Amino acid sequence: MRKITTDIAIVGAGSAGLCAAYQARSAGAEVLVIDENHRPGGQLFKQLHKFFGSSAHRAGTRGYVIGRELLERVEKSGVTVWLDSVVYGMEKDRSIGVIHDGENIVVDAKKVIVATGAKENYMAFPGSTLPGVMGAGAAQTMVNINRVLPGKRIVMLGSGNVGLIVSYQLMQAGADVLAIVEAAPKIGGYGVHAGKIRRAGVPILVGHTITRAIGEKEVEKVEIAEVDDHFRPIPGTEQIIEADTICLAVGLNPMTELLWMAGCRFCFIPAFGGHVPMHDANMETTVQGLYVAGDVTGVEEASSAMEEGNLAGVSAAASLGLLTFEAAEERRKEILGRLDTLRSGMFGERRRTAKEKQLAETAAYEAGRRE
Amino acid sequence: MKNDVIICRCQEVTEQEIIDAIRDGASTVDGVKRRTRACMGLCQGKTCERLIERIIARETGKNPAEILPNNARMPARPITVGLFRDKEGE
Numbered sequence: 001m002r003k004i005t006t007d008i009a010i011v012g013a014g015s016a017g018l019c020a021a022y023q024a025r026s027a028g029a030e031v032l033v034i035d036e037n038h039r040p041g042g043q044l045f046k047q048l049h050k051f052f053g054s055s056a057h058r059a060g061t062r063g064y065v066i067g068r069e070l071l072e073r074v075e076k077s078g079v080t081v082w083l084d085s086v087v088y089g090m091e092k093d094r095s096i097g098v099i100h101d102g103e104n105i106v107v108d109a110k111k112v113i114v115a116t117g118a119k120e121n122y123m124a125f126p127g128s129t130l131p132g133v134m135g136a137g138a139a140q141t142m143v144n145i146n147r148v149l150p151g152k153r154i155v156m157l158g159s160g161n162v163g164l165i166v167s168y169q170l171m172q173a174g175a176d177v178l179a180i181v182e183a184a185p186k187i188g189g190y191g192v193h194a195g196k197i198r199r200a201g202v203p204i205l206v207g208h209t210i211t212r213a214i215g216e217k218e219v220e221k222v223e224i225a226e227v228d229d230h231f232r233p234i235p236g237t238e239q240i241i242e243a244d245t246i247c248l249a250v251g252l253n254p255m256t257e258l259l260w261m262a263g264c265r266f267c268f269i270p271a272f273g274g275h276v277p278m279h280d281a282n283m284e285t286t287v288q289g290l291y292v293a294g295d296v297t298g299v300e301e302a303s304s305a306m307e308e309g310n311l312a313g314v315s316a317a318a319s320l321g322l323l324t325f326e327a328a329e330e331r332r333k334e335i336l337g338r339l340d341t342l343r344s345g346m347f348g349e350r351r352r353t354a355k356e357k358q359l360a361e362t363a364a365y366e367a368g369r370r371e
Numbered sequence: 372m373k374n375d376v377i378i379c380r381c382q383e384v385t386e387q388e389i390i391d392a393i394r395d396g397a398s399t400v401d402g403v404k405r406r407t408r409a410c411m412g413l414c415q416g417k418t419c420e421r422l423i424e425r426i427i428a429r430e431t432g433k434n435p436a437e438i439l440p441n442n443a444r445m446p447a448r449p450i451t452v453g454l455f456r457d458k459e460g461e
Binding site: 311 | 454
């Protein structure tokens with residue numbers, strides 16, 4: 001078993017990890033980014049649609065373009081990126097076990113940034129393990145990255161932005177989306193996305209759920225039904241849709257295993273996807289020298305993930321003495337200002353409240369620990 | 372009744388088996404895991420863990436904040452044991 005050392009190790013080469021890498025490297029740190037995928041960029045390269053928000057957040061620019069530019073900056077900056085490399089664990093001393101190029105390597109970094117992102121929630125119903133039932137994010141990867149159509153006749157469960165955007169992208173790729181089924185009484189995502197879907201003639205059935213997938217060896221039919229106020233299917237309201245694919249867009253949850261292993265403290269914030277790691281304003285967890293950024297800290301979106309990555313990168317570099325206190329503070333102030341804009345408005349307010357709660361719980365825990 | 376819903380697809384554990392484990396005294400994801408093998412397959416609970424948390428909350432009335440994920444252990448991803456052997460095969 002080989003051991004290597006570096007200044008900063010970053011797990012995950014998505015939006016947050018790449019931004020953190022760029023910031024830390026720009027400050028002069030030796031940076032190693034590790035990702036299990038064949039290509040870096042995380043979810044960014046799947047985002048064929050234009051981003052929203054302010055010009056500071058590249059509104060109007062398509063996600064994959066932002067990804068390409070970020071990747072170029074990172075590559076030029078001299079960051080080492082290990083791809084196809086699996087991080088299988090982390091010890092309490094923050095050392096990381098990695099399988100890289102068929103070899104078991106322990107990475108001992110002065111600071112570690114975990115930017116592992118999130119994974120899709122699932123839903124279970126009779127037939128939900130039949131081939132043809134998949135996460136909406138998985139379907140998006142198939143269509144936008146691998147250019148493979150997961151099916152021809154699709155029923156989407158969930159009308160949040162993921163459900164709406166992926167439905168539209170499946171249609172652009174040539175599939176028929178027969179219906180978007182939503183248990184809540186109203187559409188979850190942005191009106192602009194829902195409008196596109198509706199104009200294309202796809203019904204969005206609110207107050208409905210999927211009760212069954214029917215088929216011998218794969219999905220052949222989908223049974224849906226109306227739900228009552230407690231989201232229970234109402235008997236007698238069942239309808240059958242002839243479909244070959246069911247996509248589940250029912251939320252995401254942070255991928256936190258490494259942080260639990262390292263001994264981080266967690267708090268429970270449903271708006272962020274459940275148990276999330278406590279962290280301070282510098283993105284440092286309750287384990288000293290271990291930072292977090294992006295969806296692993298609580299599910300938000302790509303622009304916030306990038307800003308949290310920037311913040312973690314600057315903070316980790318500053319704690320190594322590579323930036324003066326003043327220089328670090330100045331950068332942090334700029335980043336926090338942009339994050340504040342992202343967490344405002346009709347859709348951002350909920351995330352702002354959630355983040356404030358997470359920071360407050362962390363502060364309370366740290367105060368208790370000092371006593 | 373709940374025999375036709377599979378919660379842990381890796382280990383083929385049904386919703387009824389999860390409910391039975393809870394009635395047998397399991398009040399945590401780890402408790403369900405030890406009784407049923409749910410979360411012990413290839414994906415290590417990445418698909419079913421959330422579903423199990425929800426079933427525990429529903430069946431026991433426990434606050435979701437108190438239902439923790441299953442104990443995270445290495446390896447977090449499936450890897451072959453052979454990788455831990457050193458090059459000389461010692």
